[in-house]
Amino acid sequence: MTLYSDLIRERFRHPRYRGALAQPDCTFEDVNPLCGDRIRIECRLADGKIADARFAGDSCAIAAASADVLIEMMIGQPAERAHELQAANLLERLEADIRPSRMKCLTLPLSVLQGALDGKEVAR
Amino acid sequence: MTLGALARQDFPILRRMVNGHALVYLDSAASSQKPASVIDAIRRYYEWSHANVHRSIHTLGEEATELYEASRDAVRAFVGARAREEIVFTRGTTEGVNLVAQALGRTLAAGDEILVTEMEHHSNLIPWQMLCRDRGTVLKAVPIVEGAYLDMTAFDRLLSSRTRIVAVTHVSNVLGTINPLAEIARKAHAVGATLVVDGAQAAPHVPVDLPATGADFYVFSGHKMLGPTGIGVLFGRKEALERLEPAWGGGEMIKEVWIDHAQWNDLPWRFEPGTPPIAEAVGLFAAVEYLGKLGMDRVHAHEQALTARCLDALARIPGVTVYGPRNAELKGAVVAFNVDGLHPHDGAALLDQQGIAVRAGHHCAQPLMKRLGIAGTLRASFSVYNTEDEVERLAEAVARLGDGL
Numbered sequence: 414m415t416l417y418s419d420l421i422r423e424r425f426r427h428p429r430y431r432g433a434l435a436q437p438d439c440t441f442e443d444v445n446p447l448c449g450d451r452i453r454i455e456c457r458l459a460d461g462k463i464a465d466a467r468f469a470g471d472s473c474a475i476a477a478a479s480a481d482v483l484i485e486m487m488i489g490q491p492a493e494r495a496h497e498l499q500a501a502n503l504l505e506r507l508e509a510d511i512r513p514s515r516m517k518c519l520t521l522p523l524s525v526l527q528g529a530l531d532g533k534e535v536a537r
Numbered sequence: 538m539t540l541g542a543l544a545r546q547d548f549p550i551l552r553r554m555v556n557g558h559a560l561v562y563l564d565s566a567a568s569s570q571k572p573a574s575v576i577d578a579i580r581r582y583y584e585w586s587h588a589n590v591h592r593s594i595h596t597l598g599e600e601a602t603e604l605y606e607a608s609r610d611a612v613r614a615f616v617g618a619r620a621r622e623e624i625v626f627t628r629g630t631t632e633g634v635n636l637v638a639q640a641l642g643r644t645l646a647a648g649d650e651i652l653v654t655e656m657e658h659h660s661n662l663i664p665w666q667m668l669c670r671d672r673g674t675v676l677k678a679v680p681i682v683e684g685a686y687l688d689m690t691a692f693d694r695l696l697s698s699r700t701r702i703v704a705v706t707h708v709s710n711v712l713g714t715i716n717p718l719a720e721i722a723r724k725a726h727a728v729g730a731t732l733v734v735d736g737a738q739a740a741p742h743v744p745v746d747l748p749a750t751g752a753d754f755y756v757f758s759g760h761k762m763l764g765p766t767g768i769g770v771l772f773g774r775k776e777a778l779e780r781l782e783p784a785w786g787g788g789e790m791i792k793e794v795w796i797d798h799a800q801w802n803d804l805p806w807r808f809e810p811g812t813p814p815i816a817e818a819v820g821l822f823a824a825v826e827y828l829g830k831l832g833m834d835r836v837h838a839h840e841q842a843l844t845a846r847c848l849d850a851l852a853r854i855p856g857v858t859v860y861g862p863r864n865a866e867l868k869g870a871v872v873a874f875n876v877d878g879l880h881p882h883d884g885a886a887l888l889d890q891q892g893i894a895v896r897a898g899h900h901c902a903q904p905l906m907k908r909l910g911i912a913g914t915l916r917a918s919f920s921v922y923n924t925e926d927e928v929e930r931l932a933e934a935v936a937r938l939g940d941g942l
Contacts, residue, residue, distance in 0.1 A: 416886050422942055448882050449899035449912045471912045473880035474942055518882065 417474055418509035424478035429485060431477070432467040441529035442470070443536075445521045447514075450476055454484070454525045456492075463487045463495075466526070473518050475511060480522035482506045492530045498523055540839040544831065545922035547572040558892030561927045566710055566738060566871050566918030567896050568760050571824070575763060578823035579816050590815055591789060591806075605815050608822035609805070615825045616755075617746040618772055622804035625778070626813050629769035630737040631660040633756030634704075636771060636808065637733050638664035639784040641702060647673030649701040652730070654679040654687055654716075655908050656709045659901040661735040665704055674701075684909060685712050685862045693724070700730045707739035707750070711900045711916065712861030713844070713868030715739075722751025731777065737761055740770075741920070742840055742870050744833035753777040759817060763921070764824035768817035771808065778804050787811045828921075836921050840870035843919045843928055847872045850932035857935065860914055870919040873900070876938050881913040884938055888915075891934050 417425075434455045442453035452470040456463050466488060468480035483503060487495060500520050504511060511519055545551050548570045553560045562570060582604060588597035590605045606621075613624045627633045645651075651665050655678050669676045677695045682688045687705075696703070703725040708715050718734060725732045734752040739745055741762035747755055754777060759768040773781070783790055783801060787810030792800045801807045828836060845865035851857045856877035862868045876884055885897035896916040899906045906913060917931055 416883075416890055417942070425942065447898065449903055449906055450880075450882075451912065471880075473882040475882075515882070515886070 417478075418507055420482075420507045421474055421478040421509050424481045424507070425474035428468075428477060428481045430467050430481050431469065433469060434465060434467050439529045439532060441525050441533050441535060443521065443525050443528060445472075445476065445517050447517050448473070450518070450521065452476055452480055452521050452525050454480065454522065454529050456526070456529055458492065462489060462491050464489075468522060468525075472521075473515075475509075475515055475518040476521050478507055479503050479519045480525075483522050483526060487526065495523070495526050495530055539924065540831065540835055541843070541922055541924035541927075544572075545924065547574065547827075548922050549573055549576070551922060555892040555894070556890050561891075561893040561930050563917040563919065563923065563927065563931060564894045564896050565741075565920035565923075566761065566869075566916065568766070569741060569763050569920045570922065571763055571765070571820075572827050574827055575765065575820045575823040579765060579820045582816050582819040587816070589812055601815055604822065605813065605818050608818040608825075611822050611825045611829075612770055615745075615829060616740065616770075616772060617748060619748060620775055623747075623772055623775050623778065625771040625773065625805040625808040626818055627756070627769040627771050628767055628814060629760070630735060630756045630758040631769075633754075633769050633771040634661050634733070634735065635664045636784045637754045637756070637773075637781075638668050640781045640808075641731060641733075642668045642672055642674075643782055645672050645674050645701055648675065648699065650675045650677055650697070650699045651702045651704065652677050652679065652692075652695055652700050653704045654706070655681050656687070656712060656714065656902065656905050657704070657706055658710050658735060658737070659903070660737075661704055661706055661733075662904070665702070675699075678904070679705075681712075681905070681908060684860060685714055687714075687716055689717070689720070692721070696724055696728055696730070698728050700725070700728055702733060703730050704733040704735070706735040706737075707755075708736075708742070708869035709861065709902075709905075710738045710871065711873045711902050711905055711914065713738075713871040713873070714861055715743075715868060718750045718752065726751070738869050738871070741828075743837045747772050748774075759821040759824065762821075762824055763827055765817045765820035768814045768821050770821075775804070778808070781808075783807050783810070785810050789813075831921060839921065840919045840923075841865050843923055843925065844868065844870050844872060846925055846928045847917055847919075847931065850928060851935065854932065854936045856939065860909060871916055872918070873914040873916045874935075875911065875914050876935065879938055879942065881915045883942055884915050884935075887938055887942070888931075888934055891930075893931055893934055895931070 437455035881897035
């Protein structure tokens, strides 16, 4: 049974950026309305750049792997860069082709990161 | 031959291959497949008898009206309602709940209470939340116990003379739990509350005798019971419907109209403004006839056997957690479960690769998911056309799911 790209499976099984930061400068979390998955991303900022970040949450392999490579791509980058990233960038990084029904799983971490950087409030 | 093996020959879509495997369709709780008789009835209607209903003085209009109203009679008989006036056609369960919420809502005042449960589908929750937001009524929710059943002690405590509406599902779309409607109806009526029941997961699967449930209003969908999408049924006890002002206005729901006011039509048309889903009603007619021929007692026994087998097979697989009652006799034809370390969406995608269609996610029951402390589940659900072999294929595939990621 091979369903996802090797990279999705690898980053889901062995994430590099799953966890929490001691003193994050910004945090946001949101749900995927499709499945109820919740992803939380915390960032530490320095000189307008993302100095460090971590993600947490109960999610499918696609969302977890996407969050993991997203953070990897963004560390050391100017915060604005998060608003330039597209789903295609994440797909390329994951060497994956994803069915339309699962695209929200891929893009949830991106919108959560953008929400964190924009100082969005978490809905309760 | 078992019912499932016999019935599945009537469903053209079940001959399909999916991802190189014979389709195993275990998502009927979301939407069932359709027998050829339903598909043919809709086709025949459009090819031979279509026109608008009720107002057309020509042959086609009369035929369409006759079919539409005959469907109402067939549905009435199917659910044991006493009068055809009690059967209102809607677009589905969701519209039925919204209709009742809006119409009943006009009779409520700030401070009046609406009692729902933690196991409601969003369709039997959000309309009541919206009503509370608009009218200042208060929403209360009956919790669940043992991860499966309504807490009837809490129900007794939450129910009071302030409770005006009790809204509850007959059968949970996740847990499968069959709720004690007769007890709920007796208690609700004792405080003068109106009982609204979501029957979407019951009507397709168990013999429903609506007057015996005690529900004042009972809603269900055509597409979950072998009929087409876009049609549903709102049953209302005649006395309850008569007290209700129409929720929506338009053609057909009136008797006479002046420029500044109107006189409402008789039941049930008072609640059916606009051109109704005629072809869908014709399809539902065929679906009800099909189920009637099989016999709902047999349908229920067949699905219960599949549910029992599924519960049993999944319980043997290490790392599988099943939600809801473990006894098939206490539940409808759904089995929600999770596999350790595997997200439901990943599980469903892996199963799909083997041609097995199950639901994954929160099943439009997020408060229940929050109560269970999970983001979602996998869910297998059964209908007349499923077989024990298919349950075995599911179990074998679930047992191997851990290797997939």
